[in-house]
Amino acid sequence: MSKPMIEVAQLHKSFGVHEILKGIDLTVHQGEIVVIIGPSGSGKSTLLRCLNCLELPSSGTVKVEGTSFSDESGRYNEKRVARLRTEIGMVFQGFNLFPMMTAIQNVMAAQIKIRKKSAEEAKKTAEKYLTKVGLAERMNHYPNQLSGGQKQRVAIARALAMEPNIMLFDEATSALDPELVGEVLKVIRELADEGMTMVLVTHEMRFAEEVGDRIIFMDKGVIVEEGKPSDIFNAPKHQRTKLFINQVLHPESEKV
Amino acid sequence: MDILNHLDFATAFRELSPELGQGLLIALEATLGGFLLAVILSVLIAVGRLSNSKIIRGILVVILEIVRGTPLLVQLVYMFYVAPLLISLVVQFMIPGYQFQLNPLLAGILGLGINYGCYLSEVVRASILSIDKGQTEAALALGYTHRQALWSIVIPQATRQAIPVFGNYLIMMIKDTSLLAFITVNELLLRTQAYASQTFLTIESYTILAIAYLILSLPLSQVVRLLEKRLSTHV
Numbered sequence: 001m002s003k004p005m006i007e008v009a010q011l012h013k014s015f016g017v018h019e020i021l022k023g024i025d026l027t028v029h030q031g032e033i034v035v036i037i038g039p040s041g042s043g044k045s046t047l048l049r050c051l052n053c054l055e056l057p058s059s060g061t062v063k064v065e066g067t068s069f070s071d072e073s074g075r076y077n078e079k080r081v082a083r084l085r086t087e088i089g090m091v092f093q094g095f096n097l098f099p100m101m102t103a104i105q106n107v108m109a110a111q112i113k114i115r116k117k118s119a120e121e122a123k124k125t126a127e128k129y130l131t132k133v134g135l136a137e138r139m140n141h142y143p144n145q146l147s148g149g150q151k152q153r154v155a156i157a158r159a160l161a162m163e164p165n166i167m168l169f170d171e172a173t174s175a176l177d178p179e180l181v182g183e184v185l186k187v188i189r190e191l192a193d194e195g196m197t198m199v200l201v202t203h204e205m206r207f208a209e210e211v212g213d214r215i216i217f218m219d220k221g222v223i224v225e226e227g228k229p230s231d232i233f234n235a236p237k238h239q240r241t242k243l244f245i246n247q248v249l250h251p252e253s254e255k256v
Numbered sequence: 257m258d259i260l261n262h263l264d265f266a267t268a269f270r271e272l273s274p275e276l277g278q279g280l281l282i283a284l285e286a287t288l289g290g291f292l293l294a295v296i297l298s299v300l301i302a303v304g305r306l307s308n309s310k311i312i313r314g315i316l317v318v319i320l321e322i323v324r325g326t327p328l329l330v331q332l333v334y335m336f337y338v339a340p341l342l343i344s345l346v347v348q349f350m351i352p353g354y355q356f357q358l359n360p361l362l363a364g365i366l367g368l369g370i371n372y373g374c375y376l377s378e379v380v381r382a383s384i385l386s387i388d389k390g391q392t393e394a395a396l397a398l399g400y401t402h403r404q405a406l407w408s409i410v411i412p413q414a415t416r417q418a419i420p421v422f423g424n425y426l427i428m429m430i431k432d433t434s435l436l437a438f439i440t441v442n443e444l445l446l447r448t449q450a451y452a453s454q455t456f457l458t459i460e461s462y463t464i465l466a467i468a469y470l471i472l473s474l475p476l477s478q479v480v481r482l483l484e485k486r487l488s489t490h491v
């Protein structure tokens with residue numbers, strides 16, 4: 001078995017009195033593509049955000065390439081967390097590009113500030129990744145001069161330019177007009193083909209089935225069922241999984 | 257009606273304008289220094305008020321209440337006449353006979369800077385809070401610490417957003433430099449007063465002074481409006 005990149009053990013997360021994650025165990029191996037599906041509000045984003053420590057676990061541990069976010073005494077030291085985060089790229093539903101920077105400046109900023117690269121080096125890397133996501137022509141555009149699909153591809157390039165070993169995608173195409181979804185999925189698919197370790201949250205079931213090595217179905221803060229795409233989509237074991245998949249694949253049909 | 261027949265704007269204008277020119281330079285100096293100080297203080301105060309430390313937040317709130325609860329003129333007088341005395345008293349424990357003196361213009365710059373810094377800090381704070389949390393999260397996800405995300409991602413956006421409001425405060429500050437006349441800074445008002453009392457051209461002098469301020473601030477208001485337009489492009 002290849003090396004574990006993310007190890008989650010007994011992860012609990014509460015906001016106030018509401019327990020959102022109720023004991024998650026999950027290991028993602030090198031090169032594996034894990035797709036998390038589940039109804040809205042089931043805790044998918046919260047789980048994903050715990051993977052790079054944007055949310056602090058209430059209890060349990062998250063390890064990245066064998067290193068825990070919390071230190072030996074169980075505290076979350078900011079510098080340590082920040083350093084580990086550079087190993088993980090994250091792409092958000094809402095892009096979150098920096099509006100006062102052009103596309104290429106967006107991709108260069110963290111390389112210079114965090115990776116301490118020279119401006120020329122950062123520019124080279126930025127050009128490489130913007131070209132990779134098909135935006136060589138748009139490098140000097142500001143985010144508000146780009147379409148949603150283009151913005152999301154800049155955001156992906158920005159994450160890739162840090163040369164992370166893991167990529168997280170939280171509904172990367174949910175905010176896009178339908179005709180722009182394809183161009184972003186294409187970029188993600190290419191990353192998958194190159195062997196990037198990825199965890200995706202998505203509502204694009206066909207895409208999940210196609211790129212996923214493993215599908216995780218979450219509901220109400222727990223992993224209800226996980227397995228190979230063919231098993232989850234064609235022969236789900238649990239009633240809740242069955243209902244959810246039916247509903248997503250055939251939204252027009254009556255609720256059972 | 258006799259006065260009206262004796263109005264002599266020509267003489268007043270000829271004799272007063274060189275004076276006003278000199279005074280204007282000093283007023284601009286005070287504004288430049290005061291505003292620079294105000295901008296720096298405003299960002300520091302705004303960041304301090306968003307810090308996790310209760311002590312820092314508490315101290316800042318007290319300072320803000322004092323500054324906002326007292327007139328600017330009183331603060332200027334305090335800065336010029338009282339603060340040096342207090343400093344002298346303290347230092348005299350170590351160096352007997354020590355007398356601290358504050359140049360009037362410097363006292364004015366400090367007074368204006370602190371006063372405006374406090375008001376502007378509210379503007380900066382509101383702008384910081386208005387920046388989408390996704391900005392900070394994107395930076396954190398790239399490996400920034402909270403402090404780095406604040407200073408290199410959030411504050412540049414917040415200050416940019418605050419610039420038009422800053423512009424309006426800048427114009428207010430130019431006009432408020434007239435208060436420095438009370439702490440012996442030889443700016444426009446003090447010079448006009450001196451001239452009017454020598455020549456008894458009271459109506460003429462103060463009318464010219466008022467027009468001088470108008471000529472100064474009207475074009476600046478236009479500039480601020482233009483800035484507002486330009487800056488709203490990439491937000």
Ligand SMILES: Nc1ncnc2c1ncn2[C@@H]1O[C@H](COP(=O)(O)OP(=O)(O)O)[C@@H](O)[C@H]1O
Pocket residue numbers: 015020038039040041042043044045046047
């Ligand atoms: N910062 C937060 N504070 C309070 N409640 C939150 C917060 N973030 C998420 N939640 C709640 O946690 C639940 C799960 O949210 P989320 O993880 O976003 O679900 P999903 O991504 O599966 O739709 C929701 O009920 C949501 O309201």
Ligand SMILES: [Mg+2]
Pocket residue numbers: 044045046171
């Ligand atoms: Mg979500």
